[in-house]
Amino acid sequence: MLQTAGLRPTRQRMALGWLLFGKGARHLTAEMLYEEATLAKVPVSLATVYNTLNQLTDAGLLRQVSVDGTKTYFDTNVTAHHHFYLENNHELVDIPDQHLALSKLPEAPEGYEIARIDMVVRLRKKR
Template sequence: MQRLALERLLRKAGLKPTEKRIAIAGLLFDGPTTKHVTADDVMETARRARVRVSQATVYNTLNQFCAAGLLKRIVIDNSSTFFDTNTDDHHHIYNEDDHHLVDLPMMAIDTDKLPPLGDGETIRSVDIVVRVGNK
């Protein structure tokens, strides 16, 4: 993505396009494929691209991108969180041995038979992570 497109993306999401945000957005949204990254992945990609950012800046920026709707946070457990560039509704398959996360289409799991909700309640989202391992 070109710099001007990244600036527009950030502004549209209500974020000021600072140099660090533009740099991190460039690492995340470059290319046509969906990315599932951890904060450590972003730090490593930034290091390889010679983008100087602190760990705190990466975490803060990822959290800001989530709050702005640019990323979706996928919490695997207390010590493992992924950030997904695909913000459409979908589920995931997580390989606990390889620590690899892939998309699973919504239609792959029937969620129509959830228990009835209480009065005044509505479903906001259904986030399912199917955990697998190697044989």
């Protein structure tokens, strides 16, 4: 998969790839993946995890989803879909309705086109 995406399959990329893609579709932050790698005895730094996640995103193998200015998730499902963000759990979950659509899109400024729309619906427990 790494070679197909034009990335050299280093030992660290391979190990992180197994952790990322070996459990099906998931949403992880860099810190979550670093913790998994540490528990799995994969010797990587947090900087290497960030670099690898960004390289995999640039190669089209991951999708980056920003929840707010401080939290970014990496999604192994790169198909067009939207998300619920469970505020109480700090968890990102796919919205199951693939036919969800916005009724009106804004005009892109001159010289630009809309590349993708990421909708994140924030949820919290009722009080």
